[in-house]
Amino acid sequence: MREPLIFQLSRPGRGARAQWPPTVSAPAVPEGLRRTQRPLLPEVSELDVVRHYTRLSQLNYSIDTHFYPLGSCTMKYNPRACNAAAMLPEFAGRHPLSSPASGQGFLACLYELQEMLMSVTGMRGVALSPLAGAHGEFAGVAMIRAYHRSRSDMQRNEIIVPQAAHGTNPATASMCGCIAREVAVGPDGDVDLAALSAAVGAKTAGIMLTNPSTLGVFERRIEEVARIVHQAGGLLYYDGANLNAILGKVRPGDMAFDAIHMNLHKTFSTPHGGGGPGAGAVGVAARLTPFLPVPIVARESSAENGTAASYRWLTERDLPQSIGRLTSFAGNAGVLLRAYVYMRMLGREGMQRVGEYATLNANYLAARLTQLGYDAAYPQRRASHEFILTLKRQAHECGITAMDVAKRLLDLGFHAPTTYFPLLISECLLIEPTETESKQTLDAFVAAMAQVLREAQQEPEQLRRAPHSLPVRRLDDVRAARELDLTYKSTDG
Amino acid sequence: MREPLIFQLSRPGRGARAQWPPTVSAPAVPEGLRRTQRPLLPEVSELDVVRHYTRLSQLNYSIDTHFYPLGSCTMKYNPRACNAAAMLPEFAGRHPLSSPASGQGFLACLYELQEMLMSVTGMRGVALSPLAGAHGEFAGVAMIRAYHRSRSDMQRNEIIVPQAAHGTNPATASMCGCIAREVAVGPDGDVDLAALSAAVGAKTAGIMLTNPSTLGVFERRIEEVARIVHQAGGLLYYDGANLNAILGKVRPGDMAFDAIHMNLHKTFSTPHGGGGPGAGAVGVAARLTPFLPVPIVARESSAENGTAASYRWLTERDLPQSIGRLTSFAGNAGVLLRAYVYMRMLGREGMQRVGEYATLNANYLAARLTQLGYDAAYPQRRASHEFILTLKRQAHECGITAMDVAKRLLDLGFHAPTTYFPLLISECLLIEPTETESKQTLDAFVAAMAQVLREAQQEPEQLRRAPHSLPVRRLDDVRAARELDLTYKSTDG
Amino acid sequence: MPFIPHTEQDVREMLAAIGAPSIEALFDEIPSGLRVAALPDVPPGLSELEVMQLMAARARQDGRPLSFIGAGAYEHHIPAAVWSIVTRGEFYSAYTPYQAEASQGTLQSIYEYQTMMASLTGMEVCNASLYDGATALAEAVLMAVRANRRSTAARILMPRNLHPHYRAVALASASNQGLQFEQLPYERGTGQTSLEALSRFTGQDFSALVIAQPNFFGVLEDVDALTDFAHAHGALVIAAVNPIALALLKPPGQWGAKGVNIVVGEGQPLGCPLSSGGPYFGFMTTRLEHVRQMPGRIVGRTVDVDGRPGFTLTLQAREQHIRRAKATSNICTNQGLLMLAGTVYLALLGAEGLERVASLSMQRTAELSRALTAVAGVKRVFAGACFHEVVLSLDRPVAPVLQALGARGIEGGLDLSDYYPELGPALLTCATETKSAADIDSYAHALSEVLRAARAA
Amino acid sequence: MPFIPHTEQDVREMLAAIGAPSIEALFDEIPSGLRVAALPDVPPGLSELEVMQLMAARARQDGRPLSFIGAGAYEHHIPAAVWSIVTRGEFYSAYTPYQAEASQGTLQSIYEYQTMMASLTGMEVCNASLYDGATALAEAVLMAVRANRRSTAARILMPRNLHPHYRAVALASASNQGLQFEQLPYERGTGQTSLEALSRFTGQDFSALVIAQPNFFGVLEDVDALTDFAHAHGALVIAAVNPIALALLKPPGQWGAKGVNIVVGEGQPLGCPLSSGGPYFGFMTTRLEHVRQMPGRIVGRTVDVDGRPGFTLTLQAREQHIRRAKATSNICTNQGLLMLAGTVYLALLGAEGLERVASLSMQRTAELSRALTAVAGVKRVFAGACFHEVVLSLDRPVAPVLQALGARGIEGGLDLSDYYPELGPALLTCATETKSAADIDSYAHALSEVLRAARAA
Numbered sequence A, B: 001m002r003e004p005l006i007f008q009l010s011r012p013g014r015g016a017r018a019q020w021p022p023t024v025s026a027p028a029v030p031e032g033l034r035r036t037q038r039p040l041l042p043e044v045s046e047l048d049v050v051r052h053y054t055r056l057s058q059l060n061y062s063i064d065t066h067f068y069p070l071g072s073c074t075m076k077y078n079p080r081a082c083n084a085a086a087m088l089p090e091f092a093g094r095h096p097l098s099s100p101a102s103g104q105g106f107l108a109c110l111y112e113l114q115e116m117l118m119s120v121t122g123m124r125g126v127a128l129s130p131l132a133g134a135h136g137e138f139a140g141v142a143m144i145r146a147y148h149r150s151r152s153d154m155q156r157n158e159i160i161v162p163q164a165a166h167g168t169n170p171a172t173a174s175m176c177g178c179i180a181r182e183v184a185v186g187p188d189g190d191v192d193l194a195a196l197s198a199a200v201g202a203k204t205a206g207i208m209l210t211n212p213s214t215l216g217v218f219e220r221r222i223e224e225v226a227r228i229v230h231q232a233g234g235l236l237y238y239d240g241a242n243l244n245a246i247l248g249k250v251r252p253g254d255m256a257f258d259a260i261h262m263n264l265h266k267t268f269s270t271p272h273g274g275g276g277p278g279a280g281a282v283g284v285a286a287r288l289t290p291f292l293p294v295p296i297v298a299r300e301s302s303a304e305n306g307t308a309a310s311y312r313w314l315t316e317r318d319l320p321q322s323i324g325r326l327t328s329f330a331g332n333a334g335v336l337l338r339a340y341v342y343m344r345m346l347g348r349e350g351m352q353r354v355g356e357y358a359t360l361n362a363n364y365l366a367a368r369l370t371q372l373g374y375d376a377a378y379p380q381r382r383a384s385h386e387f388i389l390t391l392k393r394q395a396h397e398c399g400i401t402a403m404d405v406a407k408r409l410l411d412l413g414f415h416a417p418t419t420y421f422p423l424l425i426s427e428c429l430l431i432e433p434t435e436t437e438s439k440q441t442l443d444a445f446v447a448a449m450a451q452v453l454r455e456a457q458q459e460p461e462q463l464r465r466a467p468h469s470l471p472v473r474r475l476d477d478v479r480a481a482r483e484l485d486l487t488y489k490s491t492d493g
Numbered sequence C, D: 001m002p003f004i005p006h007t008e009q010d011v012r013e014m015l016a017a018i019g020a021p022s023i024e025a026l027f028d029e030i031p032s033g034l035r036v037a038a039l040p041d042v043p044p045g046l047s048e049l050e051v052m053q054l055m056a057a058r059a060r061q062d063g064r065p066l067s068f069i070g071a072g073a074y075e076h077h078i079p080a081a082v083w084s085i086v087t088r089g090e091f092y093s094a095y096t097p098y099q100a101e102a103s104q105g106t107l108q109s110i111y112e113y114q115t116m117m118a119s120l121t122g123m124e125v126c127n128a129s130l131y132d133g134a135t136a137l138a139e140a141v142l143m144a145v146r147a148n149r150r151s152t153a154a155r156i157l158m159p160r161n162l163h164p165h166y167r168a169v170a171l172a173s174a175s176n177q178g179l180q181f182e183q184l185p186y187e188r189g190t191g192q193t194s195l196e197a198l199s200r201f202t203g204q205d206f207s208a209l210v211i212a213q214p215n216f217f218g219v220l221e222d223v224d225a226l227t228d229f230a231h232a233h234g235a236l237v238i239a240a241v242n243p244i245a246l247a248l249l250k251p252p253g254q255w256g257a258k259g260v261n262i263v264v265g266e267g268q269p270l271g272c273p274l275s276s277g278g279p280y281f282g283f284m285t286t287r288l289e290h291v292r293q294m295p296g297r298i299v300g301r302t303v304d305v306d307g308r309p310g311f312t313l314t315l316q317a318r319e320q321h322i323r324r325a326k327a328t329s330n331i332c333t334n335q336g337l338l339m340l341a342g343t344v345y346l347a348l349l350g351a352e353g354l355e356r357v358a359s360l361s362m363q364r365t366a367e368l369s370r371a372l373t374a375v376a377g378v379k380r381v382f383a384g385a386c387f388h389e390v391v392l393s394l395d396r397p398v399a400p401v402l403q404a405l406g407a408r409g410i411e412g413g414l415d416l417s418d419y420y421p422e423l424g425p426a427l428l429t430c431a432t433e434t435k436s437a438a439d440i441d442s443y444a445h446a447l448s449e450v451l452r453a454a455r456a457a
Ligand SMILES: Cc1ncc(COP(=O)(O)O)c(C=O)c1O
Pocket: A072, A073, A132, A133, A134, A135, A166, A168, A169, A210, A214, A239, A241, A242, A263, A278, A279, A280, D331, D332, D333
């Protein structure tokens, strides 16, 4: 059943009137500043709205309805308690500029979150305000630049990224006014050390790495990488997108990273919300703490008079070398509260288990799928929390693509893995099951993948024409980009 | 996609452990009273539970997803604000035996609800505790019996119900130890007055009526009905299931009813919840007030010292002639709060509009459908908030049944109307659109009904084999009743 | 027009289709003398903002006292997932699954519920909820009279240590059908049903015996002896139980030699907010042999025309919409959404989670009892094992003590003076897993201060 | 193991399939010297009950003061339907709609959002959200520099009456790329951007002019004059607007002769809880001619292979995952769920509802201003029309006054002393439709008492 656009449900004069404040006197807007034509907003009843968006929601695949092994995105179960706590009226209703006196409970949560994030990453300072992973990357690279600048080391404007890096890494480098320089990855998935040594130098501001890398393997020579970069005068930035793999097993700080971001919406299970919000808290080693973005929560214990500790915001005044303010207010506070609740529920043992079972699930799935006849991109390597299959062989033999496999999986009741990332591996699927999925679910996915493989060999049209059973069939992306239709016009009907 | 039973997802040792309190010392249950074998509850993760019930939910039709013109059930939009208010932590967390001192806010809502229900029904007393319509009927008939008994009029044990009455009416009579006596309905849908006059007498305890009746028409000679019953010494009971039709237009009290119930889950839009909860508040004329069930909220204004009014519960002590207590506590308080919020949002004008637009929608739909070629059961009558189509002719001509039409409507994206009720009208559909549905939705339903009629004539198999596109096709009810399978056994696999 | 979508143009077109000059004209069959023009006593409408502000203010007025009241409704933790599932529109705004094909979500969840509750109580079948615990008992009593063909007495033995409200509801619900209730006293020392008093019915005809486990005092009954006595007299046995307690206690299906006949109880502890008394749900399970006497809806598993499994309402011939005056009950709308909450709760807790909740509740009540009886003037009234509530006696009248505690934000329990005057100043108090050691301490501390002040006064 | 479903048997079977002796063995590629054995500084895990009790206690500690703070985040009524839709698992727990066929719900709602926001701002295209209002402005500034091929200056004129945090964020975000910001002062009498100061840039090269409407002081700007000045200099115009104000105010697409080039703002007022500062969403709309310079995701309507309409992400070649170092921005995860809340909010309010909210907010602020300036020592700082906030001067330092109000449960507004020391003791205060006449009275009453006490001290 197709759902019309909300505008197509609209009728002049209709309205969800319980939402309208009672009529008020005409507003005192000066003549020339007044709006003369109403915006194109639907005129619909409350039932229209509820029914429309409820029906739209049902067209989505989501964690709550489907296995969602989207590599690099850590689509794990989002506990409902996190939402319930963050939406408590006192938290949801608190103004960002409220005085800290009326926010001690809230600030205590944030402070403890900062502390826990330091503990699990081995960093010495944390700022919570960045609003997503890429925003955290920006903060991190900006701190690295500020660090070099503070040492009058002005020419360092190159950021090294491995070939397989996520697009946000080079894009962040550019946003920070740096030049992104790619280094090659060896056939085993680890960074090519020779290439790295050749790349570093007096212009090196730093390197951005995720470990495990986007290739789904742990960068084994991370200590040598660190040595090479540090010796060249550069700093190490850790892209925390893959932190789930190693939570409680090995810490970025111990790997000698100087700055990191954490995707709280991945590792710490805040909801992805159909695209966001996220939270990209940053952590730093001691030398970068002066540069952290503001605000940050500080705790002041009044030891002498024995009263409880109190919390306050640190601002530019407290941190004069800060890279400054990156957000309207204090960051995605509601997301931070959700992550805090999640971390408190897991506790120290629970956090260690995250890395363990995420890794177990990925290795199990990798083993089962390669046994079926799929090709792992790095068959000799342990999978981390995710792994890559390459369908190069099937593309050649059966004329199907990774995209065809992805679409066919949708028919079979599974969200597709990440496709065509990293770009380095052709016809790839990046598969991340996460620790919250059960063996049964993984086995069902294996069965679906077996069916797909059979179809690829015996009736590849099934794949090429997939999906068959979704609300729409394969969409014309080329037309979407050529004949831009980005808004509904009232003349569309 | 079929969804397995939650038990089929279960694996020994699995659990949603964030829900488990930490281990505690072994409980001090005496040997012989101890449980030795665990109950068959699933061992599943929190994600399993959320995903399972989310997926199950998507198998339902509901007001929030579909037009749901289920006659006699008033499936109108349930405003979300009502739920939000009733679930405020203070209301949701309040213990039923809490002292009134810590419940003045709550009791004020209930008191005002009682007052508003009296205003809209014209009754002199209201008790909120009955838990659904049928429970209210029980209270009403019990009050009628108590009234006769209080006058030592002991032999009155007959309850008259019209032929077309809802099943709960005669069943209630029996539950109250009365004999249900049916009176015929005339060809115009009104009660046969001659039959009524013949039926009443010294054994008549009362009559149960809904007006508009279950035939979807207003009982025009209600004043004569009242006179006949009252003159015979009986009382009049109003089944409020159809109150939506006349809200703000005519009041049961003014029609000389002595006792009524109101289905707050119909007229006052509390959710139906897949079967319940409801609330069946009762209202009475002056002579029945001493018999109301307890508890009831009373308001005590301390006029002398000028302090605010205070509220308290009336119990058997205050109402020694009460029929007593019908509920564990004070009734479905959370439902009552939802109804209260709804009534406050509608206000006096909004309530009048309910009857008006519910009636407009029903008459419009009746007009359109009869124009299509469907037969109204009472073509000469105004529809009330609902109306009956009879498919006798189509059954004869095309060999289809009302059930076939109902099932085919499901395919077309509409919940079916009520079928085979009232039993009086063969092959009937009882259609109640409610006031919250728009003309567009009604028009879409008309279009679907046109398609159904066309199919009935041209390809009746389409109907007989419907539904085609739902999660299951037509179910074997006979087998369900013969080979009872009412619980899953762990041996079922 | 809140919640009414009609535009002026809609109304015009609709009236034209009907052939009526006005909406008013649609009411022309109503005798004009009966019509009302307005509802002046109803206040004018409020916007959602205004009504939410009003409700928030009233909620704030009531606050959130620290409550130690049990007495049939218990504060247990409700996992956040429960109500986020239950309030999904597809569950919340559907009705009884009359159209099975379009209601498989509701139907399958009921089938799962039936399975869970049958197993928890040790019985074979379960219905899809009754109104609440007390009405479930009333229905059980009526059902027992119908089901017990051997007895002609319509006489029910009912213990005085059953919840007083349940007794009142049974009386109000069943007395119109001429049922008689005999009260069984309890032992003053233990709070258990008096076996001696029961033995006075030896050889007599009665339809059923009711057993509460745990009973209203939180005391555990000798259920085997009671059950066997009733069965020996050809009577049926009705168990009224707390579903959380059953995680630890022998299920009624195993009481005595043959197990009970009907089990009922209040489903509230399973995921339903206290909410001033409702909505909750009554549960009822029974043996297969009695299923045709059971009131309420029942879901069965069957197959569709393609042979695929599916779920549907079954045994409807028991119900009012088919059997009318001869139905097993008049119940129609039940407490479906709350039953769903119970199902999700049980699925989340599982057997072990439920056991832990029950154990911790028992433990907390033991701690509470210890802490309060350490206060001068406070004593336990009954000896022996108790589930998560306990009766304590005070050396002062209870009502003013509770009031003074209330002023300190503590609800101390239920004053039993009205219900059981023979106990003197007695208090029924309760602690579940939601009460911490600190909560218990603050209650004990407040109580000792209040009692000290009362003595000083 | 909270949230981990593995049974011991599962683990055994899985390790066997992998061919690994233990889970530990799966980490054998990690240099052992780097491994940590435990996380002793993280507290032990809590059950959901415990953590909810902790959070409830902390929430209670913070309370719910009566707040008159605005300054970029506004307390508007959020219809109950908004968050009951938004938190549906299908929206809440999905991610970016990379698989269009399995994400039509999210995609269609984004397309609807794009339509609403484009129309509200009077522009042609809209992206699928940025992080927040301030980062949206920072992105707009960078975008303007890219889009303005005529200018070589990378120089932005930024008014001082723009939100100070927005200015700070623009600086922190864009200075690494070498952009220069020139501050435009405001008129001391009106609070508007000084046209005289602006005229000092006559004939100069700058990439863009930023206009805030209403500005940080709640004051309405002469947007036509500002826009035309910039366009006359070949500069682009960036409007930073309050989306609720746009229900009443001329949309930026109609400012001056040609309309602005880019519109940004904070989406929070549209259905997002204040929530201590986030999650909110930044919005951005622009002209079609600039669409390829726009950062963020964009949804387009297209057709599937059967010709049926459907929605998909489009123009992805602007984005980091395709264009990498050359992308228009590094943004990936955005604020999708909040954008959805905004969409549902706008659908529920409609144009008339939004107008009423805006009008009533203006009216309440006027009332607030009247009530507070009736208090001795309180004056308006700027003359002229203002939207829903206003700057007042006090005759005492602001901080202690706000503190004293806070002790009475009132948050009086934002102290401007740090941001605009030149204004002396000044306060930015705000009232929306959520504030009643009684609320305003109690603020005025409290303020007069506090000031009187301050004077007495
Ligand atoms: C490896 C990697 N780095 C960075 C990011 C960017 O994080 P965000 O989307 O939170 O901005 C992602 C997100 O998908 C990622 O997978």
